[in-house]
Amino acid sequence: MTAAQFKSNRFDLAVDTISRADLEEVIAWLRKYPRLTMGEESKRFEQAWSKWLGVKYSVMCNSGASANLLMYAALESAGRAGKRKVVVPATGWVTDIAPAIQFGWQPIMCESDPVTFGLNMDSLAKILKRDHPENVVLVHVLGVPVNMTRLLALQKQYGFNIIEDCCASHGSRHQGRLVGTFGLISVFSFYYGHHMSTVEGGMLCTNDEHIYHHLLxxxxxxxxxxxxxxxxxxxxxxxxxxxxxxxxxxxxxxxxLRPTEISARTGSIQLRKLDATIRRRVANHLIYQKRLNGAVDFARGIPGDVISSISFCAVAKSAAQRRKIIETLDKKRIDTRIFTAGNLGRHPFWADRFGVFSAPVADKLYRGGFFLPNNQSLQGTDIEYICGVVRKALE
Ligand SMILES: Cc1ncc(COP(=O)(O)O)c(C=O)c1O
Known part of the structure; x- marks a missing residue:
């Protein structure tokens, strides 16, 4: 039995990044009877986050989903939404799309990419040519950076706002540059099990002062x-x-959608550990890629990119093969689940309004995708063990 397994008696997909020592620190601060509603602690954390990421402005809110809501609202309120056409990814999270529906925008779903599982640039190019959307929302899926080089080239050609969802990709890099620094707005989540946690919490980042003021x-x-x-x-x-x-x-x-000072203080404490967490997640991800090569499919990522994953996304050849793997994982007490939402265009919230979105890569992820654990408590030996279990299930 390995160290990580011994702690909870299973390999969890997500473990809390808030340690007992972190909580003791929050408790010591609370004993001073500080202000608890949004104030100076929130500002301090926002400034520290801006410095860590390398952006001018950050605005904390109470969740990643709230950050998704605010990014749409800010574009509209700041007069930057154009005719409110927005490209949304088939693979990502529902709250990247929900505000488009709630606010009456026109969402256009885009197929996923076989290398990154994020926006497929060939499909996007076709949409841009056909529909001239003014906004593109992307998700760096589970930490794998979207092909930002190609996206920036398309932006030059067609002109549109890039909105980056980095809720599960803190510390990932495209060609050396941190994700979250490419978009007009980028968003992060600090929910339990993400790279760092403020219990609940989210952050919006921008270099645009006008957008910043609207977010505030x-x-x-x-x-x-x-x-x-x-x-x-x-x-x-x-x-x-x-x-x-x-x-x-x-x-x-x-x-x-304000945060509390307790969340912000927890965020400042967590930020001190973020780089170490990212290093562990990046190293674990590389082991998965090496050991599972040839056994299952996964997002290979753009060569030279750094993948700071929240979980490892593996893809079985078929639903039947996935069932077999999942049964084995369960027996060995290794947590798994479906791959995010697979193809969001197959979920009722989308299909009921726009019909089922069917596309080869997104459908493949829906049929065969599953998660394997990656978190800061897992060591290389743990990942090697998990890969061994997956390989054995395939024999
Ligand atoms: C890509 C993405 N966006 C948004 C969210 C929502 O974040 P939160 O759970 O903090 O609301 C998540 C949650 O996991 C996510 O993965």
């Missing part, structure tokens, strides 16, 4: 209070608002 307002009711003072004064002047009314003047229709 949209996160908090659409009021002026959270804007930098000079920008709030400018808006007050425009609408002839006096200082007494200003804090509770609502300039745009907003939400309340």
């Amino acid at each position: 307002m949209l996160r908090s009711h659409g009021w002026l209070k959270d804007l930098p003072a000079a920008d709030a004064r400018r808006i007050m002047k425009k609408y002839r608002v006096d200082p007494f009314h200003a804090p509770f003047t609502f300039t745009i229709p907003g939400f309340n």
Whole structure:
């Protein structure tokens, strides 16, 4: 029995990144009776996150899904959504698409790529030529970077906003550059089992000041209070608002998606460990790729990219073969599940509105995809063991 298995008596897909020592640190801080609603701790964490990622502005919110909601809302509110056509990925997460439906945009689903499992650039090129969408939402699927070089070339040719969902890819790199630094807006999740956790939490990042200001307002009711003072004064002047009314003047229709100071403080503590976690996840992922080569399919990624995966995505040849592997994994107490959502275009939320989206790669992932554990508590020997179990199931 290996170290990781001994702890929980099984190989879990996700384990908490918040350790007992981290909690003790939060408790010691709480003993000082600090402010708990959003304030200076949140600002400190946002600034630290911007520095870590290498962007100008970060806005924390209460989940990755809320960040997905805010990214659409900010594009629209800032007047950057165009005619509200948006390309969405067949492989990703429902909340990358749900706001398009909720806000009445026109989502166009794009096939997945056999190398990255993210947006397929050939399919995207066809959509861009045919539909001229102003927005492209992408997901770096489970940490595997999308082919950003090709996407940037297409952006040059057609002109569109790139919105990057990095909710499960903290620390992944495309040709040396961190994911989350390519898009007009990028988003991250800090949910349990992700690369770091704030219990619940999300972050939006941008280098665009106008978008940043809209994110600040949209996160908090659409009021002026959270804007930098000079920008709030400018808006007050425009609408002839006096200082007494200003804090509770609502300039745009907003939400309340704020984090708490407890989450932000937990985030600052977690950020100190993030690079070590990423190194472990990258190393584990490489072992999976090496040991499972020829046994199952997986996203190979673009050569030279760094894959900081949240789980390893493997793909069986058929649903029957997947069943066989899953039964063996279960016997050996190795956690697994379907591969994210496989093809989102086969889920009722999409199919009921737009009909089933059928495409070869996305369908293959739906039929044969499954997760294998990768987290910071798993060592190389654990991954070797799991790969051995998968290979044995295929004999
Ligand atoms: C790609 C992607 N986007 C968004 C989310 C939503 O994040 P959260 O669970 O923090 O709401 C997830 C969750 O795993 C995700 O994988």
